[in-house]
Amino acid sequence: MNEYLDTLNEPQREGVLTTEGPVMLIAGAGSGKTRVLTFRIAYLIQEKNVDPFSIMALTFTNKAAKEMRERIEKVVGSDARSLMMGTFHSVFSRILRAEAHHLGYPNNFTIYDTDDAKQLLRTIIKEKGLDDAIYKVNTVLSRISAAKNRLISAEEYLRNAELMGDDAANMRPEIGAIYKIYTMRLFKSGAMDFDDLLFNTDKLFKEHLDVLNKYQQRIQYLMVDEFQDTNLCQYYIIRKLAAVRENVCVVGDDAQSIYAFRGADITNILNFERDYSDLKVIKLEQNYRSTSNIVQAANSVIKRNRAQLPKNVWTANEEGKLIELIKAVSDNEEGRLVATSIFQERMQHQMKYSDFAILYRTNSQSRALEESLRRMNIPYRMVGGLSFYQRKEIKDLLAYLRFTMNQQDEASFRRIINLPKRGIGDATVDKIVVAANDHGAPLWDIVQNVTPFVGGRVAGPIDDFVAMIKRFALEIERKDAYDAAFEIAKGSGLLRELYEDKTVEGLSRYENVQELLNAIKEFTDDPERQDKSLGAFLQEVSLLTGQDEEKDKDPDKVTLMTIHMAKGLEFKYVYMVGMEEDLFPSQMMINSRADLEEERRLFYVAITRAEKRLFLSYALSRYRFGRLKNSEPSRFLDDIDPAFIKVSSKFSSVVESTPPPSQYAKKLVSGIRKTVTSAPPTRPVTYKPPADFVPGDTSKLQVGMRVEHPKFGLGTVLQMDTSGADRKARIGFKDIGEKTLLLSFAKLRII
Ligand code: ATP
Ligand code: MG
Numbered sequence: 001m002n003e004y005l006d007t008l009n010e011p012q013r014e015g016v017l018t019t020e021g022p023v024m025l026i027a028g029a030g031s032g033k034t035r036v037l038t039f040r041i042a043y044l045i046q047e048k049n050v051d052p053f054s055i056m057a058l059t060f061t062n063k064a065a066k067e068m069r070e071r072i073e074k075v076v077g078s079d080a081r082s083l084m085m086g087t088f089h090s091v092f093s094r095i096l097r098a099e100a101h102h103l104g105y106p107n108n109f110t111i112y113d114t115d116d117a118k119q120l121l122r123t124i125i126k127e128k129g130l131d132d133a134i135y136k137v138n139t140v141l142s143r144i145s146a147a148k149n150r151l152i153s154a155e156e157y158l159r160n161a162e163l164m165g166d167d168a169a170n171m172r173p174e175i176g177a178i179y180k181i182y183t184m185r186l187f188k189s190g191a192m193d194f195d196d197l198l199f200n201t202d203k204l205f206k207e208h209l210d211v212l213n214k215y216q217q218r219i220q221y222l223m224v225d226e227f228q229d230t231n232l233c234q235y236y237i238i239r240k241l242a243a244v245r246e247n248v249c250v251v252g253d254d255a256q257s258i259y260a261f262r263g264a265d266i267t268n269i270l271n272f273e274r275d276y277s278d279l280k281v282i283k284l285e286q287n288y289r290s291t292s293n294i295v296q297a298a299n300s301v302i303k304r305n306r307a308q309l310p311k312n313v314w315t316a317n318e319e320g321k322l323i324e325l326i327k328a329v330s331d332n333e334e335g336r337l338v339a340t341s342i343f344q345e346r347m348q349h350q351m352k353y354s355d356f357a358i359l360y361r362t363n364s365q366s367r368a369l370e371e372s373l374r375r376m377n378i379p380y381r382m383v384g385g386l387s388f389y390q391r392k393e394i395k396d397l398l399a400y401l402r403f404t405m406n407q408q409d410e411a412s413f414r415r416i417i418n419l420p421k422r423g424i425g426d427a428t429v430d431k432i433v434v435a436a437n438d439h440g441a442p443l444w445d446i447v448q449n450v451t452p453f454v455g456g457r458v459a460g461p462i463d464d465f466v467a468m469i470k471r472f473a474l475e476i477e478r479k480d481a482y483d484a485a486f487e488i489a490k491g492s493g494l495l496r497e498l499y500e501d502k503t504v505e506g507l508s509r510y511e512n513v514q515e516l517l518n519a520i521k522e523f524t525d526d527p528e529r530q531d532k533s534l535g536a537f538l539q540e541v542s543l544l545t546g547q548d549e550e551k552d553k554d555p556d557k558v559t560l561m562t563i564h565m566a567k568g569l570e571f572k573y574v575y576m577v578g579m580e581e582d583l584f585p586s587q588m589m590i591n592s593r594a595d596l597e598e599e600r601r602l603f604y605v606a607i608t609r610a611e612k613r614l615f616l617s618y619a620l621s622r623y624r625f626g627r628l629k630n631s632e633p634s635r636f637l638d639d640i641d642p643a644f645i646k647v648s649s650k651f652s653s654v655v656e657s658t659p660p661p662s663q664y665a666k667k668l669v670s671g672i673r674k675t676v677t678s679a680p681p682t683r684p685v686t687y688k689p690p691a692d693f694v695p696g697d698t699s700k701l702q703v704g705m706r707v708e709h710p711k712f713g714l715g716t717v718l719q720m721d722t723s724g725a726d727r728k729a730r731i732g733f734k735d736i737g738e739k740t741l742l743l744s745f746a747k748l749r750i751i
Contacts, residue, residue: 004039004075008032015249015282016040019048019221022242022276025251026269028313029298029608030289033251034568037223038068040249041083042075044221052076054220056084056241058091060568062544064225065090081528084219088234089194090543092201095215096192097539102208103200108535110191110402111542115390116411117141117193123414123433124181130174139172144179148195149231149263151202154180188442190408198233205240216244226568227252227272231263239275246276254309255302258564258602260594266307287313287608289570291320293644294614298607300641305597323640324648326617331365331578334619335372338575341615341648342558343376343711345573350742353379355572357559359606361584365577366560373558376710377747383561389541393498393509394516398541400488404472405535407444420493422461428454468492481534482521489513563606574610576603579618580631603636615648698743698750701729707748712736714751 005013015025015036027033041057044050059065065086073080084091093111100107118137125135147157158176186192192200205212222242224230227250242248250272257266273279287295295315302308328334342356358369366382373380388394396419399412410433418424435453436443448466451459468491475484489495498510524532559571578584585599607614618633705717715733727743
């Protein structure tokens with residue numbers, strides 16, 4: 001028996017060993033579902049001699065796939081590389097890259113991100129002369145997206161708008177027509193949006209049975225993580241691929257289903273049982289991640305939901321400390337208290353910054369937190385903010401590369417035709433696009449013979465543009481991806497324009513473009529890559545999510561992200577901030593029980609990310625939409641069994657007379673008042689590091705020296721221990737007594 005199998009409990013082992021036939025693992029958070037999938041793949045390769053090429057594993061993020069691949073590699077070696085593993089979007093876009101021609105698409109189709117998609121929709125809404133206050137781009141896009149996720153084509157939508165059960169038939173009767181034009185324009189552009197990557201995969205398998213058959217033969221084992229968040233389209237793809245062999249294993253947790261707004265459907269779990277009569281269902285109930293206090297608190301929360309499959313999650317882990325509730329008067333104070341707590345916990349327990357995560361409901365909450373972290377010199381990384389690949393200068397160069405690859409791409413064309421400025425205005429561009437649509441001609445045909453459509457004055461610069469793109473296309477044929485991209489950056493004038501901009505922003509934009517070129521270089525230099533073409537690079541980049549980017553060289557940072565992004569991850573310390581009504585639960589999610597239950601599942605996900613300690617915080621006032629607003633503690637605080645939570649004794653900075661606590665807060669406070677009053681007298685955190693504080697060089701530290709510490713204040717070195725790799729010093733602090741500190745972390749200043 002393999003040693004890695006010994007590290008599994010009985011039902012987990014069953015999940016690994018039951019390789020044949022359909023298996024479903026529906027189990028609680030932190031119970032080892034992802035671990036089972038990882039070991040199962042290792043087992044298939046190592047014990048069953050399955051070719052990794054015929055294993056497909058669908059994960060929630062590219063990062064999760066990468067981590068799984070690395071873990072599998074540890075067991076089976078470099079064989080792991082040929083696994084078909086990644087997000088639904090990345091795995092199926094790779095398949096489409098080989099097969100898109102069956103659908104009439106070029107195989108090097110362009111992938112439109114949300115920005116590109118919105119831009120195209122905006123154009124269509126304008127061309128149709130519709131009111132963009134009613135046909136808001138975001139609304140239209142989410143309607144179209146919902147339709148695609150439910151496998152409703154534009155034609156079906158038009159035939160039967162009630163299908164959507166929304167206001168399409170009355171308030172916005174043109175959505176179906178927009179959907180149809182949008183689909184046509186994408187097709188003409190040789191482009192797919194994110195939803196198309198799945199919708200078209202399903203279409204490919206539906207309409208081309210020979211292609212489906214090829215993949216059914218190839219994929220002997222199919223696995224899906226986070227199954228609760230698959231939408232109907234994804235479910236159909238899984239079902240088709242697994243139809244012949246039925247070696248399909250899905251793992252998930254209905255209590256963590258948090259993507260209903262994107263069409264994820266919890267009923268897929270129920271359907272799965274119906275679709276596979278010989279399904280083996282395995283339950284995992286032991287949580288290995290969190291302390292027993294955290295597990296029980298999470299259970300007490302999710303219990304409030306009506307819609308759930310019965311489960312009894314328990315843990316053999318230590319009881320751990322109680323969950324702490326941090327109260328603050330303002331969002332700024334909340335930020336400060338959280339940052340201070342991270343600083344202290346890290347010192348006291350010798351943690352790394354990367355052991356800490358701060359979670360919030362929406363990205364806009366990060367500002368106050370970031371400020372406080374910066375002020376205390378705490379390094380952090382934000383996941384899923386404005387990502388590198390969303391920056392203007394990066395999108396500009398990518399658009400050049402994309403257009404050189406695919407000259408039908410309307411979005412890229414619009415972006416680059418007058419960049420750098422060539423005197424070609426929006427009106428001219430509109431004329432070209434309209435001409436292409438009116439004549440049913442490819443965009444590039446019109447651009448190459450543009451004079452009849454736009455008049456002589458701008459025809460000259462457009463002809464120059466055409467000649468330039470043709471030159472670039474030759475470069476791509478002759479050179480590797482990096483050299484070609486460099487030529488394009490230079491030849492287009494983009495690099496020069498940025499170089500000549502000597503402002504600070506200009507400089508940073510120039511560096512960003514260089515950084516993109518470096519990324520392409522890294523890509524082409526990677527010996528493990530089979531396809532090193534520019535097309536392969538562009539495809540990969542289009543599918544990167546904020547969470548996947550790891551441009552950071554120093555991984556020891558506090559992580560800031562939304563709860564949605566945190567799914568599947570774990571951290572020793574979790575700070576869930578902004579526990580306030582209207583923020584969490586979100587104002588938009590309190591109007592129906594179903595919405596509120598989804599929001600509560602989100603809270604459950606947040607709680608269950610924590611391994612050792614969980615802190616919840618709220619502020620009684622906060623800036624929202626530019627105004628200072630009073631807020632009330634979240635009703636979710638009241639969901640937690642009071643036996644597992646206490647008000648933080650360190651920072652009870654909220655005076656009782658400040659804004660009246662809500663009914664929830666009142667109940668909560670009455671439930672835990674004992675803890676508050678019996679807590680040891682608190683010492684207010686008064687010491688603030690001076691604004692110009694720079695961590696001092698402690699290499700010359702000696703016994704007897706006087707030092708200053710940003711949190712503990714003034715002290716004297718009593719003893720030095722330089723024997724181990726980590727130098728330590730025992731210091732007698734004036735205010736708080738003696739402490740032994742690791743010098744590499746302590747940020748001491750000799751005074
Ligand atoms: P989530 O629902 O959050 O996705 P999960 O069910 O996928 O959680 P994992 O991430 O696989 O859970 O496991 C949670 C933690 O518990 C991991 O750190 C994992 O290594 C550990 N773990 C799981 N099973 C065992 C086991 N049998 N022995 C020791 N540690 C385990
Ligand atoms: Mg998991």
